[in-house]
Structure formats: structure tokens, C-alpha cells
Amino acid sequence: MKKRILFVDDEPSVLEGLSRILHGQREVWEMCFVANAYAAFDQISQSGFDAIVVDVKMPCMDGFKLLEKVRNIEGAKDIPVLIITGEADSHIKQRALDMGATDLLSKPVKKDDLVAQLNNMLRAKSCQDEIFTQNVPTDRKAEERIADLEISRLDVIWRLGKVAEYRDYKTGNHIVRVGHHSRIIAEELGMGRDFIETLFLASPLHDIGKIGIPDAILLKQGRLSPEEFEVMKQHCAIGVEILREDFEAMKPFLASGKIPSRVISDGDKNPLLAMASSIAMSHHERWDGTGYPHGLAGDKIPIEARIVALSDAYDALCSIRPYRQAYLESESLECIGKEVGKHFDPRIHEAFVRSIEKLRALFCCY
Numbered sequence: 001m002k003k004r005i006l007f008v009d010d011e012p013s014v015l016e017g018l019s020r021i022l023h024g025q026r027e028v029w030e031m032c033f034v035a036n037a038y039a040a041f042d043q044i045s046q047s048g049f050d051a052i053v054v055d056v057k058m059p060c061m062d063g064f065k066l067l068e069k070v071r072n073i074e075g076a077k078d079i080p081v082l083i084i085t086g087e088a089d090s091h092i093k094q095r096a097l098d099m100g101a102t103d104l105l106s107k108p109v110k111k112d113d114l115v116a117q118l119n120n121m122l123r124a125k126s127c128q129d130e131i132f133t134q135n136v137p138t139d140r141k142a143e144e145r146i147a148d149l150e151i152s153r154l155d156v157i158w159r160l161g162k163v164a165e166y167r168d169y170k171t172g173n174h175i176v177r178v179g180h181h182s183r184i185i186a187e188e189l190g191m192g193r194d195f196i197e198t199l200f201l202a203s204p205l206h207d208i209g210k211i212g213i214p215d216a217i218l219l220k221q222g223r224l225s226p227e228e229f230e231v232m233k234q235h236c237a238i239g240v241e242i243l244r245e246d247f248e249a250m251k252p253f254l255a256s257g258k259i260p261s262r263v264i265s266d267g268d269k270n271p272l273l274a275m276a277s278s279i280a281m282s283h284h285e286r287w288d289g290t291g292y293p294h295g296l297a298g299d300k301i302p303i304e305a306r307i308v309a310l311s312d313a314y315d316a317l318c319s320i321r322p323y324r325q326a327y328l329e330s331e332s333l334e335c336i337g338k339e340v341g342k343h344f345d346p347r348i349h350e351a352f353v354r355s356i357e358k359l360r361a362l363f364c365c366y
């Protein structure tokens with residue numbers, strides 16, 4: 001493909017001279033000659049050039065002004081510009097280079113100098129274009145790969161939550177609703193965006209530890225004996241064991257795949273796993289300190305676990321269980337209301353009550 005070069009000079013005789021001496025280049029260059037900077041600016045704005053040769057002294061808009069305007073056109077910022085000047089003033093050269101000109105030639109222009117200079121500029125432009133076209137797909141591929149990894153990660157987290165639910169009771173979309181309830185309450189509490197997004201993804205994993213509880217206890221109809229209840233309580237610690245980060249144990253597994261080493265680095269904690277682990281451990285703690293496994297009270301219970309405790313209880317009460325019908329919403333709210341200050345954090349309960357319309361709407365969606 002021919003290289004496109006634009007020549008700009010207000011003197012027709014100069015343009016004719018350039019056209020004549022460069023006649024031999026027509027096989028490899030497509031040359032366009034314009035007699036003022038305005039026409040040049042229009043041409044550059046409308047179509048791509050591989051190089052521009054411009055006279056400094058022109059009426060109305062001089063070569064410097066044109067250069068300045070060209071450098072502000074998106075897509076023309078990197079076109080090499082050769083300035084032609086009749087003056088031997090070193091300030092002109094310095095100013096042109098400072099403004100982004102590629103080089104200068106003095107009038108009268110010699111054919112060999114001009115051809116050599118333009119060939120240099122065109123070669124540099126070709127290299128630059130090649131690097132750009134190679135980089136664009138690489139960047140896009142990298143972005144697509146990161147997006148794919150993110151989707152895979154969320155997909156795995158989601159399925160992990162489903163595993164826990166599948167072993168327990170079949171309550172429809174309990175884990176989806178707990179995620180949404182928790183998000184809505186956290187929004188009402190005015191928590192930060194990162195916290196809310198992480199909570200939304202982490203809360204469905206609250207009962208992941210139940211996969212370590214024997215069927216005879218997990219699926220038992222009726223009350224658990226005190227011994228059985230002790231076993232049941234272990235689902236919190238089992239959940240933490242599943243969710244806690246253990247890079248040493250994971251390294252051989254990760255190294256067998258095509259995972260970049262920086263991803264395997266244990267320098268940064270995964271905030272999602274950290275929150276999921278915290279919720280798994282503390283979602284059965286109670287505000288008055290009578291919960292399990294550690295008997296934490298009040299603000300000692302992580303806020304994410306206090307939010308999930310309420311959203312989980314609300315969804316469980318409003319859902320059918322194998323051993324009972326779903327409670328009416330009014331009955332569920334009454335049950336929860338009686339536990340404020342005992343089981344539930346009063347401040348979170350207030351946010352929950354303020355959000356009830358949104359929470360109710362979720363039952364129609366999931």
C-alpha cells in the first residue's frame with residue numbers, strides 16, 4: 001500500500017517544485033498538495049496520512065499553529081511532521097521540536113535530503129503502527145481473560161453455595177435470597193460499596209460447613225439431642241476450614257494449571273474469602289452473647305455475620321421447611337421483633353424494618 005504524504009505551503013511555486021522533484025516517488029507515495037493550513041487541517045481531520053510536510057511561514061494560520069492543531073486531533077497525534085523553513089534561526093528549530101515536529105529542513109529543499117528524511121519518518125511510523133496493532137489485540141485478550149477468570153471465580157463460589165444448600169433442605173433459592181437480603185440491609189445501613197458487593201457474594205456461603213455434618217443429624221426430622229446439637233454446631237468451624245486461605249496447600253494445585261505466578265502470591269488476602277470465612281464462623285452468634293461457637297456479644301460479632309444472621313432467619317421463617325409450613329410475613333416479623341437485643345443487633349433490625357418493602361419484593365423474584 002502506498003504511503004500517504006501531505007504537503008502544505010502557501011506558495012504554489014514551492015508546491016509545484018516539490019511535486020516535480022518527487023515525481024519519481026509516485027509509485028510508492030500518494031502525495032497530496034494543499035496551499036493553506038485550513039485546507040490541510042480539513043484533509044488531516046478527514047483522512048489518515050503517514051507524514052506531513054509543512055511550511056512555517058503561511059498567512060492566517062502558520063506551520064506552528066497547524067502543528068499544534070494536528071497534535072490535538074485524535075488519530076493524528078502521532079503522524080510525523082517535517083517542518084520546512086526558509087530561516088536559519090535556531091529558535092525556530094527548537095520551538096518546532098518542542099511542539100512535536102519530527103524534524104526540520106531548510107529551504108531550498110534538496111530532493112535527496114527530503115526523500116531520505118521522509119523515508120526515515122515513514123519507517124518510524126510503520127514500526128509505531130505495527131506495535132500499536134500488535135498491542136491492541138493483546139490488551140483485549142488480556143481483558144477478556146481477566147473477565148473470564150472473574151466469571152469462573154464467581155461461578156465456583158456460587159456452585160459452592162449450592163452444594164451446601166443441596167445437602168440441607170431444598171428451599172428453592174434460599175442462598176440467592178440471603179445474598180440479596182444481606183445486600184439490601186447493608187445498603188440501608190450505609191455500608192461502603194466494596195463491603196456490600198463482597199457481602200452479596202460471601203453470604204450465600206454461610207452454611208457451607210454443613211457438608212461436613214452427618215446425614216443422620218443434618219436431615220433429622222424433629223429436635224436434635226444436646227449431643228447432636230454439639231455436632232451440628234461444628235458446621236461453623238468446618239465452613240471456616242473450607243473457606244480459609246491456605247496458599248501453601250494450594251500451590252501445587254495452582255502450579256499444575258496455567259495460572260500466572262503473581263496470582264498464586266499470598267501477599268494479598270482475598271477479601272471475599274475472608275468475609276465468607278468470618279460469616280461462616282459467626283452467623284450463629286447472638287447479640288446477647290448466648291450464641292455459638294464462641295459466645296461473642298454485641299459489636300464483637302463481625303457486622304457481616306450480624307447482617308447475615310438476620311437475613312438468614314427472615315428467609316428461613318418465610319420459607320417452607322420439611323417439618324412446617326412457611327410463616328406469614330407478619331408472624332415472621334413478630335418472631336424477629338421479639339429477638340431484637342437478644343438474637344439480633346437493634347441497629348441492623350431497624351435497617352431491616354426500613355427495607356421490608358424491598359425484601360418482600362424479593363420473594364416474588366426468586
Ligand SMILES: [Fe+2]
Pocket residue numbers: 206207235283284
Ligand atoms: Fe448455619
Ligand SMILES: [Fe+2]
Pocket residue numbers: 174178206207312
Ligand atoms: Fe441459611
